[in-house]
Amino acid sequence: MSPKFERIDAYDLDEAPLLFPIGWDKKYYRLGCKDFHFSKRSLDLTPQLNIQENILYAGRVRLDGAIEPGRLQIAFVESEELRLIGASIDNCIMTVAYDNACWEAVANMKGRGLTINISADLASKSFSVEDLTALKQAMLGPHGKNAIISSMFPIAQTTKKATLECLDTFETYDLLGNHTNDKKFLPWDPTEIMELCVNIIEEVVKKDFIQATLGEMQRHQIARAVEEYLWNDPSKLLHKDFSLDFFANQLGASRRTIQMAVKEVFGIGFVELKRLIRLQQIRYSLLLKQDHSSVLTLAQSYAVGHFGRFAKDYRDLFGELPSQTNKRLQNNQP
Secondary structure (H helix, E strand, O other), X not given: OOOEEEXXXXXXXXXXXXXXXXXXXXXXXXXXXXXXXXXXXXXXXXOOEEEEEEXXXXXXXXXXXXXXXXXXXXXXXXXXXXXXXXXXXXXXXXXXXXXXXXXXXXXXXXXXXXXXXXXXXXXXXXXXXXXXXXXXXXHEEOXXXXXXXEOOOHHHHHHHHHHHHHHHHHHHHHHOOOOOOOHHHOOOOHHHHHHHHHHHHHHHOOOOOOOOOHHHHHHHHHHHHHHHHHOOOHHHOOOOOOOXXXXXXXXXXXXXXXXXXXXXXXXXXXXXXXXXXXXXXXXXXXXXXXXXXXXXXXXXXXXXXXXXXXXXXXXXXXXXXXXHHHHHHHOOOO
């Protein structure tokens, strides 16, 4: 198979499935700002080895997911404001995720992620059993299996540079109308990139990782529990209480602790997180629902109290009123 290069720019989060790294079971939603610009450059060096660059130029997005079984992903992440697996990041770091490890973040413009995506088959053949076992062990924490966060050491810097050179070279020659699968245009051979990845993993399993404190991990768990419950459909719940007092009682934590946890993980307050999730639940319902007869009825089913304020908030987030979304869908417009 010849190397395959692809570039995509998106200005709507609805196009996001085309953008995020392969081999990652993910969910995502907005955390504010109707403006959105996300780009992807992707290069399949072989059927089992992909490198990809994702840049968030505008917007604030919540990403949450897990690496597929057996896959290994090495990512170099930099952002002006990023919360990665509960930790606040303001410079360039590296993450390693393997075999169902969770990888979740709150990304704010401008941010970039450069990933090397390795198939399960290639990972099992390229890395030693000892190193893969050590990786799995290192990812285990009190709340599940999370990607490892590491500082950028020399081999990581070299690998990041190599992957960027590959992407830049293929894009340049593609724009010039040349054959991008010509071997001489590839500054790094796939075998050499895999050798760098092997060296990275050998180094990672020997190092001390960037680890959260016990308090940070507990707050992260609280914030994730709040987020998960807020995404429930209120119409299907026996108890429709989404107040701070409810969560304090359910989670055995104080109101202040819950507020701190949500702010620490998501960068916004509890009330704002609840509002944004409700708006997106209603939009998803509009996009999927067969009967679009009443936006008001739909909003009421999601416990919206003030319809006028809801309509304004919806427009601020999505750039159109809910009635316009409804009308567009009734007219079968994209």
